[in-house]
Amino acid sequence: MDSIIRFLRDLRDNNNRPWFMAHKDEYLRCQQRFETLTARLIEGVAAFDDTVRGLQPKDCTYRIYRDVRFSADKSPYKTYMGCYICPGGKKSGYVGYYFHIGTGGADADGYPTAHLLAVGDYCYEPKVLQILREDIAGGDGDFDDIVRNQCSPLFWLDQTGALKRNPKGFPPDAPYSEYLRLKTFCLCYEPDDAFITSPDVADRVVALFRTTLPFTRYINRAIDYSRSV
Numbered sequence: 001m002d003s004i005i006r007f008l009r010d011l012r013d014n015n016n017r018p019w020f021m022a023h024k025d026e027y028l029r030c031q032q033r034f035e036t037l038t039a040r041l042i043e044g045v046a047a048f049d050d051t052v053r054g055l056q057p058k059d060c061t062y063r064i065y066r067d068v069r070f071s072a073d074k075s076p077y078k079t080y081m082g083c084y085i086c087p088g089g090k091k092s093g094y095v096g097y098y099f100h101i102g103t104g105g106a107d108a109d110g111y112p113t114a115h116l117l118a119v120g121d122y123c124y125e126p127k128v129l130q131i132l133r134e135d136i137a138g139g140d141g142d143f144d145d146i147v148r149n150q151c152s153p154l155f156w157l158d159q160t161g162a163l164k165r166n167p168k169g170f171p172p173d174a175p176y177s178e179y180l181r182l183k184t185f186c187l188c189y190e191p192d193d194a195f196i197t198s199p200d201v202a203d204r205v206v207a208l209f210r211t212t213l214p215f216t217r218y219i220n221r222a223i224d225y226s227r228s229v
Contacts, residue, residue: 001037001197004030004101008079012103012113015075027064030081034101035061037202038083044206045097049213051087051220052096059089079103080113087220095121095185095219097209101196112188115196117205119151119212120186120219122158127229129167129183131222136179137170144176146218147187152211155187185219187212 007030011020020027035057042060046053060083068074079102086096102113124132136143147157163181166172170180189208198204 001033001101001201004033004081005103005193005196008081008101008103011077012079015077015079017076020077031064034081034083038085040202041083041097041099041205041209042085044202045085045209047206048210049216051094052085055085055089057083060085062090080116082116086216094223095119095216097212097216099205112190114190115192117155117189117191117208118158118186119155119209119215120158120184122160122184122186124183124185125226127226128222131226132185132219133167133170133180135218135222136176137174141176143179143218146214147179150211150214151187152189152208154189154208155212156189157182158184158186158188160184187215 007023007026010023011027014020038057038061042052042055042057046055062078062082062084064078064081066073066076066078068076080100082098082100084090084096084098086092087094096119098116098118100116102115104114159182161183163183166174166177166180170177174180195201195204
């Protein structure tokens with residue numbers, strides 16, 4: 001993975017088309033290495049979550065070309081390589097397991113470009129949020145137990161965009177209000193270079209993702225229900 005990190009950091013410092021085209025062969029080699037890693041991650045995740053069985057790297061990986069139409073950052077290329085392993089592939093609307101190799105920090109739009117493992121999503125339909133909040137409020141602490149006791153302590157729950165008060169329909173003193181106010185149900189972990197470049201990086205990523213299976217099942221259950229009503 002060292003070569004991918006080097007390429008991405010060079011791209012960060014030379015984020016323009018002439019440089020990219022001059023280094024296109026290097027990019028293609030890095031892309032192939034990342035797709036090989038993605039295939040290993042899919043296989044590893046499918047061993048404990050059979051909802052992703054049968055996916056191919058093309059179902060989970062993203063283009064390096066940025067859509068700058070509505071972006072504050074007009075640089076043409078992403079400075080990270082990522083994959084999202086979830087039921088039905090990256091465009092299905094279900095949550096799953098996201099991994100990317102990056103360069104550090106965040107881009108001009110605030111998107112993290114450090115190395116990242118993330119589980120869940122940062123954008124939910126209102127009816128999914130409502131179902132999740134109702135499940136949490138009536139779940140007698142089951143979601144809290146998943147987050148605090150079942151998922152690896154390396155993960156933290158993303159608080160981006162959290163409401164200052166409980167949403168409509170939930171009293172101010174409702175139990176587990178810290179979860180009811182969330183808009184992004186997503187667990188995150190930012191490993192260092194040593195983690196990414198370790199020979200067993202795929203096994204280490206899969207081991208961390210394995211701990212979050214109850215979290216993904218909880219959220220996908222709400223998504224399933226939202227599609228049935």
